[in-house]
Amino acid sequence: MTEKPTIAILGGTGKEGRGLALRWASNGYQVIIGSRQEEKALGVADELNQILGKDLILGMENSQAASQADINVLTVMASAHEPAVKSLKDALRGKILVDATARIKFPNPKPPEPPSAARLAQDVLGYEVQVVAAFQNIPASSLQDLKKDLDSDVLVCADQREAADQVSELIRGAGMNAYYVGDLDMAVTLEGITAVLVYLNKYNDIKHASIKIVGS
Amino acid sequence: MTEKPTIAILGGTGKEGRGLALRWASNGYQVIIGSRQEEKALGVADELNQILGKDLILGMENSQAASQADINVLTVMASAHEPAVKSLKDALRGKILVDATARIKFPNPKPPEPPSAARLAQDVLGYEVQVVAAFQNIPASSLQDLKKDLDSDVLVCADQREAADQVSELIRGAGMNAYYVGDLDMAVTLEGITAVLVYLNKYNDIKHASIKIVGS
Numbered sequence: 001m002t003e004k005p006t007i008a009i010l011g012g013t014g015k016e017g018r019g020l021a022l023r024w025a026s027n028g029y030q031v032i033i034g035s036r037q038e039e040k041a042l043g044v045a046d047e048l049n050q051i052l053g054k055d056l057i058l059g060m061e062n063s064q065a066a067s068q069a070d071i072n073v074l075t076v077m078a079s080a081h082e083p084a085v086k087s088l089k090d091a092l093r094g095k096i097l098v099d100a101t102a103r104i105k106f107p108n109p110k111p112p113e114p115p116s117a118a119r120l121a122q123d124v125l126g127y128e129v130q131v132v133a134a135f136q137n138i139p140a141s142s143l144q145d146l147k148k149d150l151d152s153d154v155l156v157c158a159d160q161r162e163a164a165d166q167v168s169e170l171i172r173g174a175g176m177n178a179y180y181v182g183d184l185d186m187a188v189t190l191e192g193i194t195a196v197l198v199y200l201n202k203y204n205d206i207k208h209a210s211i212k213i214v215g216s
Numbered sequence: 217m218t219e220k221p222t223i224a225i226l227g228g229t230g231k232e233g234r235g236l237a238l239r240w241a242s243n244g245y246q247v248i249i250g251s252r253q254e255e256k257a258l259g260v261a262d263e264l265n266q267i268l269g270k271d272l273i274l275g276m277e278n279s280q281a282a283s284q285a286d287i288n289v290l291t292v293m294a295s296a297h298e299p300a301v302k303s304l305k306d307a308l309r310g311k312i313l314v315d316a317t318a319r320i321k322f323p324n325p326k327p328p329e330p331p332s333a334a335r336l337a338q339d340v341l342g343y344e345v346q347v348v349a350a351f352q353n354i355p356a357s358s359l360q361d362l363k364k365d366l367d368s369d370v371l372v373c374a375d376q377r378e379a380a381d382q383v384s385e386l387i388r389g390a391g392m393n394a395y396y397v398g399d400l401d402m403a404v405t406l407e408g409i410t411a412v413l414v415y416l417n418k419y420n421d422i423k424h425a426s427i428k429i430v431g432s
Contacts, residue, residue: 111405113330151430155412179422182415189327189408196371196405199398206395206431214367215422216358 007170008069010034010062011076011084013044016100016135019143020073021048023174025056026146032058034065034072041065051146066091071170073098073135078117085121092129096163097121098170099187100135102194111192118157119184130163132156133187134171134178136194139208152210153177157187179213223386224285226250226278227292227300229260232316232351235359236289237264239390241272242362248274250281250288257281267362282307287386289314289351294333301337308345312379313337314386315403316351318410327408334373335400346379348372349403350387350394352410355424368426369393373403395429 007024009017012033025031025048033048035041038061045059058065066072066088072095076084081101088097101117104110115123118133125131134156142150154171156178158164168178193211200209223240225233228249241247241264249264251257254277261275274281282288282304288311292300297317304313317333320326331339334349341347350372358366370387372394374380384394409427416425 110401111330111408114327179416180419181412182419185326186408186412186415189405189412192327192402192405192408196397196402199402200395200429200431203396203398206429209429209431212428212430213416213422213425214428215416215425 004029005070006030006068008032008034008065008072010066010072010074010088011080013040014075015140017075018044018048019140021057022051022146023143025052027173029173032060032065032069034060034062036062063088063091071096071098073100075100078103081117085124089125092125094128096130096132096166098132098134098167102136102191104191104195109195109198111195112188114185114188116184116187116191118187122159122184130160131184132158132163132167133184133190134167136190137197137210139210141208150176151212153179153213155179155181155190157182157184157190159183220245221286222246222248222284224248224250224281224288226282226288226290226304227296229256230291231356233291234260234264235356237273238267238362239359241268243389245389248276248281248285250276250278252278279304279307287312287314289316291316294319297333301340305341308341310344312346312348312382314348314350314383318352318407320407320411325411325414327411328404330401330404332400332403332407334403338375338400346376347400348374348379348383349400349406350383352406353413353426355426357424366392367428369395369429371395371397371406373398373400373406375399
């Protein structure tokens with residue numbers, strides 16, 4: 001792509017969605033906040049534009065947002081994951097869906113069993129949609145604080161490497177490192193890491209815990 | 217403990233066991249390498265003592281090593297995990313067992329299903345043994361290179377926090393950070409991370425990948 005893709009954040013009115021929207025909009029991407037209720041999407045877009053000091057973000061009903069975007073990111077609550085995926089099947093045809101879902105229950109999460117949420121989404125959507133798992137382990141609070149550089153890394157899973165590479169470019173465009181770690185079956189571990197982060201914050205002298213990849 | 221505990225590394229003749237033995241022995245701990253075959257344990261102890269330039273490490277048959285140690289670390293291959301745990305039940309009574317097992321299959325690992333290997337060990341051993349999961353995500357090659365500081369962090373799971381704290385002290389004694397992340401059910405995610413590390417090395421421009429905890 002020579003031009004930057006348009007990104008829709010579906011179910012994007014929560015903390016994670018807002019944080020990603022701010023990061024991409026402030027890095028020159030066209031961003032659409034999607035919600036089941038158009039009015040709510042418009043309200044959040046307005047709020048975020050005030051933070052940015054410019055009218056950069058649009059608000060739309062989810063399926064309208066999906067059909068206007070090149071790449072879609074799903075940031076709904078875990079309980080809304082299955083109905084959201086089913087209802088957006090037509091609007092997502094031919095596109096990439098980035099699934100940020102981690103199915104963990106507060107306050108005492110356990111690692112979810114396989115298959116991963118992203119694998120379940122891929123099964124529902126079929127291969128006309130390319131599902132990519134990412135962002136499970138990025139604290140929303142860190143995303144929302146635009147003055148702060150992001151030091152956490154994003155692990156990316158997808159059955160099609162090419163879709164993972166496109167999403168990895170977007171991740172770098174939001175100021176983070178992206179690492180491809182295999183197919184959608186691997187994403188259940190990304191969900192488990194979200195539970196690990198809950199306990200890292202609870203039991204250790206650390207806030208907004210996340211992970212960074214090290215090596216040589 | 218005012219005196220440093222004696223550590224036995226059971227099934228400790230492989231890369232991970234050797235690496236841990238070197239780190240602890242070079243930091244002043246009494247270390248025993250255990251193996252099903254006493255001769256093999258003696259041979260590896262001899263090899264490691266030559267690297268250290270001092271006779272610091274002993275070699276013994278596994279159950280003898282376990283009964284002489286304060287804290288035991290199990291570093292067998294995944295396929296040997298269940299028989300090793302069963303055969304060491306008596307020797308481990310009243311002690312802590314650190315289980316480093318990650319049940320992944322090369323070359324294309326998948327995240328293992330719950331329950332974790334450490335949970336299975338705790339079930340076999342009963343609560344007369346305190347099982348702690350740790351070291352799943354520390355590359356053996358990094359441990360073995362004593363000239364290199366370790367920049368990867370150790371995630372620790374246990375049902376009894378006090379056992380986790382004792383093991384965390386040992387981990388710091390080997391030059392690494394330790395973070396408690398909940399009970400033994402959580403350890404299946406540590407096993408999954410081992411699979412993630414395989415793909416990090418395979419698909420990205422990185423060697424000996426591991427994770428570091430970041431936050432504020």
